[in-house]
Amino acid sequence: MKKSVFLGTVTAATLLAGMGMAQEGSTLAQVKERDELNCGVNTGLVGFAAPDASGNWTGFDIAYCRALAAAVLGDPNKIKFVPTTGQTRFTALSSGEVDVLARNSTWTYSRDTDLKLDFVGVNYYDGQGFMVNRDLGVTSAKELDGATICIQTGTTTELNLADYFRANNMAYTPVNIDSNAEGEQQYMAGACDAYTTDASGLAATRAAFADPENHIILPEIISKEPLGPAVRHGDSNWGDIARWTLNALVAAEEYGVTSRNIEELVRSSENPEVQRLLGTTDELGAMIGLDAEWARRAILANGNYGEIFAANIGEQTPIGLARGLNAQWTQGGLLYAPPFR
Amino acid sequence: MSDTHAQTVAFVRDTMLPAAAPPIRESGAVRWLRENLFSGPVNSILTVLGLLILWFLVATFWDWFAHSVWNASSLTECREIISATWGPDARGACFAVIRERWNQYLFGFYPQHLYWRPTMTFGLLMVALAPVLFSASLTIRRVVLAITTLVTLWAMVVLGAPAGWLVFAAIVLATGLILSERNIAWMLPFSIVYPLLGVWFLWGGTLWGPIFVLVGPALGWVAWRLLSRLSPLLATVAAIVVTLIFWLVLAGDAARDAEGLLSLSIESVRSDRFGGFLLSLTIGVAGIALSLPLGIVLALARQSDMFLIKSLSVVFIEFIRGVPLITLLFVASLLLNYFLPPGTTFDIILRVIIMVTLFAAAYMAEVIRGGLAALPKGQYEAADALGLDYWKAQRLIVLPQALKISIPGIVSTFIGMFKDTTLVTFVGLYDPLKSMSDAVRANVEWKGIYWEPFIFVGGIFFLICFGMSRYSMYLERRLQRDHR
Secondary structure, rough: OOHHHHHHHHHHHHHHHHHHHHHHHOHHHHHHOOOOEEEEEOOEOOOEEEEOOOOOOOOOOHHHHHHHHHHHOOOOOEEEEEEOOOHHHHHHOOOOOEEEEEEEEOOOOOHHHOOEEEEOOOEEEEEEEEEEEEOOOOOOOOOOOOEEEEEEEOOOOHHHHHHHHHHHHOOOEEEOOOHHHHHHHHHHHHOOOOOEEHHHHHHHHHHHHHOHEEEEEEEOOOOEEEEEEEEOOOHHHHHHHHHHHHHHHHHHHHHOOOOOOHHHHHHHOOOOOHHHHHHOOOOOHHOOOOOOOOHHHHHHHOOOOOHHHHHHHHOOOOOOOOOOOOOOOHHHOOOOOOOOO | OOOOOOOOOOOOOOOOOOOOOOOHHHHHHHHHEEEOOOHHHHHHHHHHHHHHHHHHHHHHHHHHHHHHHHOOOOHHHHHHHHHHHHOOOOOOOEEEHHHHHHHHEEEEEEOHOOOOOHHHHHHHHHHHHHHHHHHHHHHHHHHHHHHHHHHHHHHHHHHOOHHHHHHHHHHHHHHHHHHHHOHHHHHHHHHHHHHHHHHHHHOOEEHHHHHHHHHHHHHHHHHHHOOOOHHHHHHHHHHHHHHHHHHHHHHHHHHHHHHOOOOOOEEOHHHHEEEEEHHHHEEEHHHHHHHHHHHHHHHHHHHHEEEOHHHHHHHHHHHHHHOOHHHHHHHHHHHHHHOOOOOOOOOHHHHHHHHHHHHHHHHHHHHHHHHHHOOHHHHHOOOOOOOOHHHHHHHHOOOOHHHHHHHHEEEEEEEEHHHHHHHHHOOOOOOOHHHHHHHOOOOHHHHOHHHHHHHHHHHHHHHHHHHHHHHHHHHHHHOOOOOO
């Protein structure tokens, strides 16, 4: 009884605080007044977010933050990257410490509803895979019955693994690890037969091995991990801005708008969709509280979706990810930006 | 009769034998080995086991260390160099990551052209600490300050400090050296203003901020002087209230206005640029400096006869000690944001320092309470018999002895707290051990590197903690008053 009273009080206090925040006014106004976008990012994940030797952030998620800052504030560098851990990321967003969270977070039902987040789209379709040593002689995840598996605790991958093995009526022994670096060490030291995490992470990990040819990534992808940026519940306009910035990057690739030819297309494009996207006709920007050239700046910041992908995690980089599901819908992928109209 | 035995004794020696060398097993290295390593069957076995373990460690890791690579721009390049030099199957350490990223391990994301500022800050820290830590020995002071001066100035020149600041640092350091030769107590004023100066050097911004922070207690002192004739209690309360009101209401605006009149600004650096050992040392030094006085106050409060003060102190200490530090850090970083008005920016490092200080202070209070309890009751009674009031008795009789007894415990708490600063990784700050290494590994060039950063960071932590531990032993020796 006492406990429920206490919990009730805490809930009430949280709700009150949340309402206070909601009444505070639009995130867009706050960002503009601050003249800086607070973007929650990973403390460090190869290809997605990493500070270099002089402290400049680069990566796939970082590029989205920069595009958003460029769209809203006109400068991709008016941005403060707030590194968040797996434990602090959603609280940092809901407490208002960051305006947007671009931290390779999986869009799930409970996060979208119970945690009161709004995922504004998917910027990377990932899925959980397995990596094993070639000497193990395993070619399919179905053959992993009885294996010891290195698994990062407190992530969705842990739950997916349990689901998959139960569904296939197999047994496994988990070796719990705390971070990717530790997982690599355990796997290399032979503490586990297989290492499981998102396929993008596996590819990056394997690329860093001294002997990548001795390790294979099994073909089974056992889960859906749509990674995307998220904003708080309760400010739909800000959510729209975040969503359509992402859509603008995707649409730009679809229509062949790149950071190199954009100036030319602004002058000469005959495609009405491109004209609307780049703000030469209609006033789409005004509908979300921005100027007409917002999408132009977002694309100019790091290029369109394809350019961002190629520069950070694509096949020309050491990580070497193929587009796969992340190709445009016209290329057999899942990227499908709604029309700009 | 005297020569009765003359025939039976064949030889009587009339000179001393020359001193012979002791038997081999009783001298030199053999004796030392026998006494220290092989003094019995159990010890002999342990010695052999120890040697075996040592041999095993060296045999396992020697080639790894011997094949260290210091010049490379990525892990792949390291591996290429190792396999080219020592054969394809050789393994080796890739310390090139330290060479490439040492600046981030030391300074985090602090702007590179301002690296001289933290360097100067910690150089001047030694000057500020000298009168506190090395008040007794001129020789030690001289050595410490001379080394500090040389190292600080050299580092500032290397890091490209502007000439004006070089001169400033040189003047302060030289003044410290001269004063320490004359009368060390004259340096105390610098020690008192140092915390504010240090904050200003590290974070930058306007100097008027720290100045007006100082004005607060000054006004409080004035209030205390004016009212102390009427009632000491009223005066104390008024002093505290005046100080707080000035800080909360006036100081910010006053600093802004003064800045408008006369600009005393240096480039400001935000808290999110702090990282690595700069962050650890900032939190550690601030926590150490604040938790000791707070701990003393809490310990005294817990010993107090006044019920309210005693209960508050007990509740505080037991609550803080019963909660893990990580919980407090999460509260500082996340929960506070819910309760503070939106838009309030309450510096994250400041929040962490407060939590770390409270945490260390609770432990400190118990350590010091142990010291207080160890004092014979006669000491308290003697203080009373001399007619000293409470504060004088504590200051002159009780605390000097109690603190002396508690030194090992106090320093243990300090060392533990300094190492705990790495826990800030959980609230997204870049501690040198985990977050910074993860950030470095997040770059494609260094992904897969593991032990080298741990060895480097662990080495530096060891140096600092070992230094603290040696200092505490020196202090114990110096303060030894009994004859054992």
